[in-house]
Amino acid sequence: MIEFKDVTKSFTSGIVKTDVLKGLNFRIDKGEFVAIMATSGTGKTTLLNILGCLMKASSGSYLFEGRDIETLNDDQLSEIRNKKMGFVFQSFNLLEKTSAIDNVLLPLVYSDVYPSDAEQKAAKLLESVGLKDRINYKPGELSGGQQQRVAIARALINDPAFILADEPTGNLDAVSAKEIMGIFKSLHSQGKTIIVVTHDINIARQAARIIFLKDGKVEKEEVLK
Numbered sequence: 051m052i053e054f055k056d057v058t059k060s061f062t063s064g065i066v067k068t069d070v071l072k073g074l075n076f077r078i079d080k081g082e083f084v085a086i087m088a089t090s091g092t093g094k095t096t097l098l099n100i101l102g103c104l105m106k107a108s109s110g111s112y113l114f115e116g117r118d119i120e121t122l123n124d125d126q127l128s129e130i131r132n133k134k135m136g137f138v139f140q141s142f143n144l145l146e147k148t149s150a151i152d153n154v155l156l157p158l159v160y161s162d163v164y165p166s167d168a169e170q171k172a173a174k175l176l177e178s179v180g181l182k183d184r185i186n187y188k189p190g191e192l193s194g195g196q197q198q199r200v201a202i203a204r205a206l207i208n209d210p211a212f213i214l215a216d217e218p219t220g221n222l223d224a225v226s227a228k229e230i231m232g233i234f235k236s237l238h239s240q241g242k243t244i245i246v247v248t249h250d251i252n253i254a255r256q257a258a259r260i261i262f263l264k265d266g267k268v269e270k271e272e273v274l275k
């Protein structure tokens with residue numbers, strides 16, 4: 051479970067201080083499919099960075115599975131990141147000269163354990179996102195939608211409970227966007243917790259609940275299904 055209590059985030063550059071998040075309160079339970087919706091430049095990526103333990107809040111508290119993130123050291127934070135969370139980005143963030151399967155294996159290369167069945171697992175994940183016949187293709191040889199599916203397979207390689215996606219369909223045409231959201235829906239039905247941040251209400255509406263942000267705060271929440 052994720053709980054934010056009065057979370058704020060400010061950035062200071064020179065003498066200018068920008069208050070981006072101004073006291074966020076919300077809760078996301080395990081197994082939910084939530085969209086966090088706000089217009090551009092309002093702090094969605096900042097919020098996702100905090101949720102993903104990549105950045106700390108300026109004040110307030112973030113409880114992840116009952117643990118106060120503020121009290122954890124860097125090793126504990128990276129353990130949460132690596133074992134519990136999978137990240138999906140707008141620009142896919144794949145290594146260009148590396149095949150789809152090796153991109154999917156990348157998180158394991160950086161972790162302390164490399165399971166003997168890693169390649170099989172990566173191939174299976176690529177198959178599950180419809181890329182069975184593309185596992186040796188490089189990102190440049192794949193469409194945007196296919197690249198994002200590789201990125202989703204990569205996010206799943208460590209069996210994370212949480213998938214955090216930052217505008218995952220922002221670089222995609224409508225058809226590919228729908229396919230990507232379909233994959234998230236199916237992951238949700240398999241028990242994953244999915245958190246998608248977006249500025250696009252049509253994308254947000256495909257989640258089961260929407261948290262709307264405005265002016266650094268939660269404006270309202272809407273339960274859809």
Ligand SMILES: Nc1ncnc2c1ncn2[C@@H]1O[C@H](COP(=O)(O)OP(=O)(O)O)[C@@H](O)[C@H]1O
Nearest residue numbers: 061062063070089090091092093094095096097
């Ligand atoms: N590292 C940073 N240093 C200074 N300002 C930042 C930093 N990251 C984000 N900001 C500012 O915070 C605001 C929100 O940015 P961001 O979270 O990227 O919004 P969004 O993802 O909703 O477009 C912007 O005004 C941006 O300039």
Ligand SMILES: [Mg+2]
Nearest residue numbers: 094095096216
């Ligand atoms: Mg952003």
